[in-house]
Amino acid sequence: MSDIMRPMSFEQLLNWTLTEYKKNGTVFGEHHPYHADSKYNRTIFERPLETPAGPAAGPHTQLAQNIVAAYYTGSRFFELKTVQIMDGEELSACVNKPCIKADDECYNCEWSTELYVPQAMEEYIKAWFLCKVIAKEFELGSMDGFQFNISVGYDLAGIKSEKIDNFLNTMQHAQDSDIFNSCKEYLMGHADLFEKVTKEDIESISGDICNSVTISTLHGCPPQEIERIAMYLITEKGFHTFIKCNPTLLGYEFARKIMDEMGYDYVAFGDFHFKDDLQYEDAVPMLTRLMKVCEERNLEFGVKITNTFPVDVKQNELPSEEMYMSGKSLYPLSISLAAKLTEEFDGKLRISYSGGADYHNIKEIVDAGIWPVTVATTLLKPGGYDRMSQMVSLLEKENVVFTGVDPKAVRKLADDARTNPHHVKAVKPLPSRKMKKQVPLLDCFVAPCKEGCPIHQDIPAYLQLVKAGRYEEAMKVITEKNPLPFITGTICAHPCMSKCTRNFYEESVYIRGMKLIAAENGYDALTDSLTAPAVTKSGKAAVIGGGPAGMAAAYFLRRAGMETTLFEKTDALGGVVRHVIPGFRISDSAIDKDAALLEKMGVNICFNTEITDLDMLKNAGYTAVVLAVGASEPGVLKLEKGEPINALEFLSDFKAKDGNLDIGKNVVIIGGGNTAMDTARAAKRTKGVEHAYLVYRRTKRYMPADEEELVMAVDDGVEFMELLSPVKLEDGKLLCKVMKLGDYDASGRRGVVETGEEKEIPADTVIAAVGERVPTAFYESCGINVNERGRAIVNEETCETSRAGVYLAGDGLGGPATVVEGISDALRAAQAILGETLVRDFEPETDEDTIYGRKGNISDKKDGGEESGRCLGCSGICENCVEVCPNRANISIRVPGMEKHQIIHVDYMCNECGNCKSFCPYDSAPYLDKFTLFADEKDMEDSRNQGFTVLDKDQVKCKVRFFGETYIWTKGEETRIPDGLQKLMETVCKEYAYLLR
Incomplete structure (x- = not known):
């Protein structure tokens, strides 16, 4: 792949735009058109502007189709991708690929157009015409309601240089250029393609x-050079002018302090650029x-905040040494x-803004008087250009x-x-998503x-039922x-x-809460509605241990028709969840309700019964045994003293005595x-405790605890003592070695x-x-073989041990695990015992209008049924790779006879930025791994992708690469x-011919 x-011809672009819109009501895959109202118009540079926002000079303003997609969804101010004297293959060779990583904060290592400057100019002029005609044809606003900014x-x-000078002159006055006239001529000759656009409009x-x-x-450009450039463009070219300013104007100490305070301490940057870049004391005069010069010429002047912020590559984010x-x-x-x-400047300096603007802050930025606002990172995330219409x-x-x-308003924002x-x-x-x-x-x-989910819970199906208020049906799906x-x-x-895709919007759908x-x-x-099923299976099963894994195993076996007895050594079911996890985390009544489901299912439950001899069970006629005995042996921490x-x-003890323990003031x-x-949270609640200190040899970022658990501990007042390694306990004090984070290793992890x-x-x-x-000695006494770590050797597919008919589930299998992992073990064991699949899948109904209506829209709702309504329906329509591709190089195809849409990758539109890789839920890169459409045989030869090029669309004749073999x-x-x-290729030839060059 190259x-x-x-770039596409103007004819292909127009054909694609009109055909797709008439067929699907979309433009370059975008579903949310923005229809501007002139009453909201603003004025800048003596021209009207329907919305004060649009894409920044970056991946979204490089090709004509990018600009059109942005316009369709509400962009009206376009900062076209930067042009410079280095261009085309020379520049492309300097950009390491992939060059974008936007799954959280964004990084990139590209900076200006990868096209040749004349090509870039042609793309911008083609986009100019396309935005003009679709403005009227699709009733998106005035044909003069948007502006291009070079x-x-x-x-x-x-x-x-001659190249850039010609670009500047032509972009100012393109009437005599070949590309302007060819676009206009094509439109005039094909005015019959439009229903609302007339020849007068085109003229x-x-x-x-x-x-x-x-x-x-560039970083390090002297202030005198910056001023000379500005003076040239203002006085000799007559441009309204913005100058990009870098955050380096803030100074290294300020930037480092802010990043550290906000949790970006791992973002590495030195003070080199801060010293080498334009200094604040030089910038102000x-x-x-420049403000005075522009005022004298009746031109508008301002700064563009912000340009790039260079940081070091430390965790293999991108294949370069430095990134932005x-x-x-x-x-x-x-x-x-x-x-x-x-x-x-007391508010008199105009500011054009870019730098983390998104749905959450753009209104406040604009209301403070800062506009236009251009964005990039938010458009690189799922929802893509469609995010713009909401903003x-x-x-x-x-x-x-x-x-x-x-x-005052801007200071408050800061x-x-x-x-x-x-x-x-x-x-x-x-x-990892x-x-x-x-x-x-x-x-x-x-x-x-x-x-x-370890048990592949049918989450989209039950979320849909919860939203509809069909709770009993939702419970049937869950259970x-x-x-x-x-x-x-x-x-x-x-x-x-x-894993939820909503994480890339704002935060996950609160799936656990919807289950509750x-x-x-x-x-x-x-x-x-539950009744105990008849016993239809031969043999009978014994489950040892009444924790979550044992409860689940007994439930699955009994529901499937096998006589099942659960042996629990205490007087209640729930295991660690009941006897260890504090009551402020989960109530006994909640556990009782789950336990009651086993009774309804007909499980025989023997409390206060400890099984130590498996032979006894075999002699009593039990044909299968599931050991769910937990990880009951305490971990060992050796101190030099204490x-x-x-x-x-x-x-x-805390739970049994409701926190009435004598453990002192400092724990x-x-x-x-x-x-x-x-x-730590329980200790904080224990009678008499004033301080609960949590000691760990790394920082919070490297703690294995779930973030939710860690945040709750912080909220409860637990005092975190990071970078400490305990040595000895003596005289009421714990002596610790002070550690520090070391260098990053090859995996991006920091040692201590x-x-x-x-x-x-x-x-x-x-x-x-x-x-x-795990209870190694118990396993060995039962005749179960263990490995060098003392864990039972099991068949991973079935959980069966070396002793035939004996299975393990839960914490006792591999050490402390989650509840849902224990349920997964239980299901595998139960299915192995019965030799059949015991569960079925439930698929949600896919309503395309509903799902597409949610995509691209940020939601702050997290409440009951509305929370379920945030689900993006990924099982029916994913299309992350389509949405996040700035170039529209991943296409969703509707193939007759196939239930789901299909994704193809269009080779000639891709520059291998890699953004789709970040958001594909598979461990794959769609630009490399999806079936690819090539423009011609030469492009196909330059690639290793599986895919095809069309040799004759009427005959549906293609050259195809599949599984490494090439066919005609x-x-x-x-x-x-x-x-x-085959159907996909036929559909491209017959229904999507506008993709073919």
């Missing part, structure tokens, strides 16, 4: 495309002079610079005239940014939440695979939520997992090293939460190519 983009760099010599399209420019300079940071982490720096300059709707305001920037949850970094690193699967060539739509809806609805570690709502509202109706208390013992908990968090310092922490009691161990295939011929791919 990373060189091949971005140029990086030095005066380059800007004065009226002005060649005066750009009267404004944004100056972009320069800007003052943008998005949520750049916002606090950019808005701080805006505040500083606004105060310096610009927030900016609708009548009779807006720019009179200055409000210093101050608030430091604690704004949308911009502060999460405490823990983002978990990827499934460990290769994306298939066909039918790739899948629900990541379901795939991320098909999960017999513990109250326990999992309350304390499940919810790996499903970490279903349970609370549908439980009675469900239990009323003995810590075991965390599970403490938690058990230290050693550990960083979920159990440590529970222990000793500093040589020590620290004492007051400690009346020390509690060790360092992990529990014509429709109707016998072939090894799967039927689905």
